[in-house]
Amino acid sequence: MLVHLPVLQVIVPLMAAPLCLILKRVQLVWLFTLLVSGIAFLISVLLLQQVMSSGTIIYELGGWEAPWGIEYRIDKLNAFLLLIITGISTVVLFAAQTSIEKEISQDKHTVFYVLYLLSLTGMLGIVATGDAFNVFVFLEISSLSAYALIALGKDRRALWAAYQYLIMGTIGATFILIGIGLMYQMTGTLNMEDLSQRLPEVAQTRTVFTAYAFVIVGICLKLAMFPLHLWLPNAYAYAPSIVTAFFAATATKVAIYLLIRFTFSVFGLSFSFTTLPLQIIFMALGMLGIFVASTTAIYQTNVKHLFAYSSIAQIGYMIVGFSISSVAGLTATLLHLFNHALMKSALFLALGAVMYRIGSVQLSQFQGLGRQMPLTMAAIVIGGLSLIGVPLTVGFVSKWYLLMALIENGWWPLAVLVLLGSLLAIVYVWRIVEMAYFKPSLATHANVKEAPISFLIPIWILVFANIYFGIDTRLGVQVAQAASESLFAVSVSDITIIEDSL
Amino acid sequence: MIMGLFNDWVVVVLMMIGLYIIIAHGNLIKKIVGLTIFQTSVFIFYISMAKIDGGTAPILVDGVTQYSNPLPHVLILTAIVVGIATTAVALALIVRIKEAYGTIEEEEIQEQDSQHKDSHKLNIHNSSEINRDKKEC
Structure with missing residues (x-):
């Protein structure tokens, strides 16, 4: 059983999806989905433990050997990602049933869980x-x-x-x-490990450059990197609250993972950063993303829009960390990936609770909510503080590592820019705080009560995670550091191979 | 040079036609047509890539030593299925957009949205009752 964990991770939710349609009662479907997501979470915990203790796990599907068959390769990086995705998914699902009752019509509830x-x-x-x-295929x-x-x-x-x-x-x-397709044309293989060994031989051809350009632009569209972010704000703002909480925490993170995987593992660091001027491009776009998206967030009147733009800004931080292309920079990116998932799922779930009570x-509409929904608003405040990067929250940890990585390279001006970007976050978070705590309640909201317990539990689990991992940074930092070190070890060995052949 | 890369030229021309339609046309159905052409160009790229000069279909026959590569064909079967699924989802969305907005022109949809921007009231479309009311009107 333990041997098959890598494939079970994917198969369990896949098989469970159609099973939902058999169950008659929506409550049962919800519990079943929750159970499946919980199992997936357990599997990912076991996988992370295995990977951390005994190294990369290779699983050959159907027993076909690697370059011919498909293999699942779980190393520290993707074990970490699996943990984030399944963890957030499980916590968010706790609130799902309550939330979709008000937001999705009754006959579509089962379909919602299947799609989820x-x-x-x-x-x-x-x-x-x-x-x-x-x-x-999985992307689609x-x-x-x-x-x-x-x-x-x-x-x-x-x-x-x-x-x-x-x-x-x-x-x-x-x-x-x-x-x-272009990569396959040049190397005749689709296996990532195999690609990483065969690509250096043909690295100087125009086809490989084109392949890399297509892959990176495609991924950047998916991860909503500035200026390819236009689809994101509306999609997040108008989706059901649960969907937003889930996607904001996971979907763009998966794309960041792909960016890291293709850049570091498949093409290799020497190709991606030395032969191409990617560092400057990513650094500039990341910084621009932070400032443009944060500024846009300040002027939003819809709070979901506001946090969606803030997501784009946070992606900017991850891109900046990525573009430093040092172990410290990548560690900062991975940490921020984990931390941002915690912040945004807490924030969007809290918005889901507001949506549940007020319908907007x-x-x-946030006027005076600080007194009427104290626990929900407190969660938004703590989540917001984490977004800003106040000490004792997770946001501080990743921003600290990002600053350290920038300073390590002697890029002081950029470190200052990152800090200035955080100041913009203070402005947009303050707008919500001001509305919720310093304005009188609206007359129409006289009967508004605190969110139901099914919302408060997952929200506060996530808020406590925000604080806990801000104080006890061991888990996040250790895994992120180990993952980025192993990525660099692989990439560096690529470089030595090239030098040998020269 | 040009004739040698004949298949690539076809691919690129089709791809650009597809992208152009997606960008230039405001009609949602036409955009999907463009998207399909764009995807199809990639299918052709994969399929033509697998062809080897003088190679036959990859079925073991005595006396034949050169075969075309079957793997890209198989890959593209998967991609075609994905493409059909995408088109289906897109068309379903267009049907719902038509129900909710009464139009499938991008400009008119954006115009309607910008009018509602200031009001915080929801433009509820999901409850079938409201839809029915609209139709009666």
């Missing part, structure tokens, strides 16, 4: 697999279900947002497909 599980399968598959074409599984999930939103603009996401997402996925997340 399929989307989860897709994300886990992308992360677990060691095969480039498999990545594309998760994206197609994502389009449908977003379209379930109550507002009709959700449909338009889903459509726009579909167009952008499909272009992105097709770009990745072209890139994979317009900023003007």
Whole structure:
């Protein structure tokens, strides 16, 4: 059983999705989905333990040997990602039933859980697999279900947002497909490990450059990197709250993972950063993303929009860390990936609770909510502090590591810019705090009560995680550091191979 | 040079036609047509890549030593299925958009959205009752 954990990670939710349709009562479907997600979480914990103690796990599907068959390759990086995805998914699901009762019409509840599980399968598959074409297939599984999930939103603009996401997402996925095709043309293999060994031989050809460009642009569309982020704000704002909480914490993170995997493992550091001017491009776009998206967030009147733009800004931080291309920089990116998942799932779940009680997340409707929904608002405040990067929250830890990585390279001006970007976060978080605590309550909200317990428990689990991992940083830092060190070890050995052949 | 890369030229031209339609046309159905052409160009790219000069279909026959590569064909079967699924989801979305907005022109949809931007009332579309009311009107 333990041997089959890597494939079970993906198969369990995949098989569970159609089973949901058999169950008659929606409550049962919800409990079943929760159970499946919980099992997936357990599997990912076991996998992470195994990987940390005994190294990379290689699983050959159907017993076919690697370059011919598909293999699942679980190393520290993807074990970490699997843990984040399944963990967030499980916690978010606690609130799902209560939340969708108000946001999705009754007859679509079962379908919602089916789509949710399929989307989860897709994300886990992308992360677990060691095969480039498999990545594309799982990407489309998760994206197609994502389009449908977003379209379930109550507002009709959700449909338009889903459509726009579909167009952008499909272009992105097709770009990745072209890139994979070009790589196959040059090397005759689709296995990532095999690709990483064969690509250096042909690295100086135009075909490989083109392949890399297509793959990276495709991935950047998926991860909503500035300026390819246009699909994200509306998709997050009009999707059902649960979907937003789940996607904001996981979907873009999976794309960041792909970016790291293709850049470091498949193409190798020497190719990605030495032969191409990627460092400057990513650094500039990441910084621009932080400032443009944070500034846009300040002017939003819909709080979901506000946090969606803040997500784009946070992606900017991850891109900046990535572009430093040092162990410290990558550690900062991975840490921020973990921490941002914790913050944004807590924040969007809290917004889901507001949506549940008030039926709107317009900023003007937040007036006086600090007194009427104290626990929910306190969660938003702590989540917001974490976004800003206040000490004792997780946000501080990753920003600290990012600053350290920048200073390590002597890039003082950039470190100052990162700090300035955090100041913008103070402004948009303050706007919510001001509304919630310093304005009188609206007369129409006289009967508004605290959110139901099914919301408060998951929200506060996530908030406590935000604080806990901000104080006891061992788990996140250790895993992130180990993962980035192992990625660099592989990439550096690539460099020595090239030098030998020269 | 040009004739040698004939298949690549076809792929690139089709790809650009597809992308152009997606960007230039405001009609949602036409955008999907563009998207399909764009995806199809990639399918052709994979399929033509697998062809080897003088190679036959990859079925073991005595006396034949050169075969075309079957793997890209198989890959593209998967991609075609994905493409059909995408088109299906997109068309379903367009049907719902038509129900909710009464139009499938991008400009008109954006116009309607910008009118509603200031009001924080939800444009509820999901409850079938409201849809029915609209139809009666």
